[in-house]
Amino acid sequence: MKAVLLKAYGDADQFEIADIPTPQPGPGEVLIKIEASAINPFDLILRQGYMVQYIPLPLPAILGSDAAGTIAALGEGVTGFAVGERVVADFAHNGKAAHAEYGVVDASSVAKLPANLSFEQGASIVKAGLTGRQSVDAxxxxAGDRVLVSGALGSVGRAAIQHLKAIDAVPVAGVRAERLDEGCRLAGDAIDITVAPTSAAFDYAISAAGPVAANLIANVRDGGTVASIVPVPEGANDDGRVTIHELYHRTDAAMLDAVLAVASRGELVIPIAQTLPLTKIAAAHRAVAGGAPGKIVLKH
Structure with missing residues (x-):
């Protein structure tokens, strides 16, 4: 099969297209013929080697954790799925992931893709949908609690805002000044998160944009709570005046089913900025690094 291999840690030129053997599913696993995969900002961090101390990749490695396709084979003991079904999968960061024609993944990380969602839409929603919900749950x-969400117009922020509305909380989008109108349309209310506040007005916040994390924390009252998927800036909470839950998504097939259901009803839309062929993965990484206004998806 064709696969994109990361030869060494470094810039996007470290990718190469290669022919490698098609993997086979073991017990509890499924083989997926991958039709689309998405690029996440974390993929860029992995590629550059910044997580090597915590997630050492077996180079050459296959990246890509969000994918959609059809089930090609079932491993021993797998039930609830059938060959040919359309699915999405939450691949682990283990160097044997989704930027390839086929991929093997644990069946507990797979969910069925609704018929009215494309493979590209399915691939764009996996980790963003899970992380957004898990940030809210933390x-x-x-009902009625006001929650400031930075990075509100990004993938995780949009998923968080959808879930906040679903549980009758009140989201407020933290966005740049030029996107206040867009933030209001999405969340119902918005503030300029690039400006340090003169007083704190929120008991709760979700931090999903690193460059403004300090401003977001400053918007939270003493004793308030922040769910953060980005690093906490040095000095932003040295006195511990707010509680900060630092999060990283966890795979959860039942939650992924719920995310796909709201997306199929049109209640959650993750914008796709660009769809590129798998062979253009270097350009895809550069687009994400350049701040593309939406998901970058690879068509396999």
Whole structure:
């Protein structure tokens, strides 16, 4: 099969297209013929070797954790799926991931793709949908709670705002000044998150944009709570005046089913900025690094 291999840690030129053997599913696994995969910002961090201490990749490695396609084969003991079904999969960061014609993944990380969603839409939603929901869940909210969401117009932010609305919380989009109108249309209310506040007005916040993380924390009252998927800036909470839950997504097939269901109803839309062929993965990484206004998806 064709696969994109990361030869060595470094820039996007370290990718090469190669022919390698098609993997076979073991017990509890499924083989997926991958039709589309998405690029996440974390893929760029992995590629550059910044996580090598925590996630050492077996080079040459296959990246790509969000994918959609059809089931090609079932491993021993797998139930609930059939060959030919359309699915999405949450691949692990293990160097044997989704930027290839086929991929093997644990069946517990697979969910069925609704008929009215394309493979590209399915691939764009996996980790963003899970992370957005899990960020909301970490706050233990009740109906009516106001929640500031930075990075609100990004993939995770959009998923978080959808889930906040679903549980009757009140989202407020933290966006740049020129996108206030867009933030209001999405969340119902918005503030300029690039400006440090003169007073704190929120009990809860979700931090999904690194460059403004300090401003977001400053918007939270003493004793408030922040769910953060980005690093906490040095000095932003040295006095511990707010509680910060630092999060990284966890795979959850049942939650992924729920995310796909709301997407199929049109309640969650993750914009796709560009779709490129798998062979253009270097350009895809550069587009993400350049701040593409939406997901970059690879068509296999």
């Amino acid at each position: 706050l233990w909210l009740k």
